[in-house]
Amino acid sequence: MLRDFLEPLPENVQKVLWRVFFSAAVLFVLFAVFIHANGRTLEGLLPPCALYSTTGICCPGCGGTRALESLLHGDWIQSARYHVLVPYGAVVGGLFLLSPVIRRLTGHSFKLRPIHFYLAIVLILLQWTIRFVMFIIGQPVF
Amino acid sequence: MEKKSVGLAVASMVCGIVGLVLSCCVPYLPIILGIVGLVLGAVSIRKQQGGKGMAIAGIVCSIITLVPAVIMLVAGASLISSLGALGMSL
Numbered sequence: 001m002l003r004d005f006l007e008p009l010p011e012n013v014q015k016v017l018w019r020v021f022f023s024a025a026v027l028f029v030l031f032a033v034f035i036h037a038n039g040r041t042l043e044g045l046l047p048p049c050a051l052y053s054t055t056g057i058c059c060p061g062c063g064g065t066r067a068l069e070s071l072l073h074g075d076w077i078q079s080a081r082y083h084v085l086v087p088y089g090a091v092v093g094g095l096f097l098l099s100p101v102i103r104r105l106t107g108h109s110f111k112l113r114p115i116h117f118y119l120a121i122v123l124i125l126l127q128w129t130i131r132f133v134m135f136i137i138g139q140p141v142f
Numbered sequence: 143m144e145k146k147s148v149g150l151a152v153a154s155m156v157c158g159i160v161g162l163v164l165s166c167c168v169p170y171l172p173i174i175l176g177i178v179g180l181v182l183g184a185v186s187i188r189k190q191q192g193g194k195g196m197a198i199a200g201i202v203c204s205i206i207t208l209v210p211a212v213i214m215l216v217a218g219a220s221l222i223s224s225l226g227a228l229g230m231s232l
Contacts, residue, residue, distance in 0.1 A: 020156075050169075050218065061163045
């Protein structure tokens with residue numbers, strides 16, 4: 001059971017995922033540079049969460065844009081407070097994207113394993129549950 | 143023993159996770175990702191390919207993505223039609 005979680009994904013899947021991650025990273029960087037060059041922010045560009053603005057209940061992605069903004073400004077702790085998946089994804093995705101360089105330097109490469117995805121799901125659902133409980137007891141969510 | 147492909151299961155899980163994260167601010171993409179994740183996960187399980195746990199995780203994430211997105215879409219559509227019936231617009 002534990003071996004299924006920890007065994008690296010097959011090489012062909014790793015290759016496809018690397019291309020997907022790389023394309024997403026390039027698109028994100030271009031998008032971020034474009035909107036900052038135009039004097040705007042990610043937060044000001046994207047619409048507010050419809051669920052949060054109508055009901056006050058957070059959706060699983062709430063805080064993600066502010067977390068990205070914080071991460072772009074180098075504030076990892078604030079980023080984790082807004083949305084824990086953003087710094088987690090930056091670390092795991094960054095290591096994965098740099099895996100060819102890491103392999104060249106150390107001889108060992110960083111491979112994606114099912115546990116990385118399961119952990120991401122657990123983090124999202126855990127944060128969402130905590131925010132829902134805070135909403136129920138009337139505490140500020142952010 | 144021949145190793146079973148886990149590609150569909152991983153794709154389903156990635157669609158589910160991305161859909162969950164984007165369920166907030168991007169209006170229609172989570173619905174598309176949720177449906178794609180659900181279909182890929184179901185196909186992976188039906189074809190008895192590898193990574194059943196990942197396929198189930200993908201299906202669960204896709205459902206969690208789809209439910210609020212569809213509710214908000216239906217609520218938005220009914221609000222717009224109600225306003226239209228009253229002769230108002232957003």
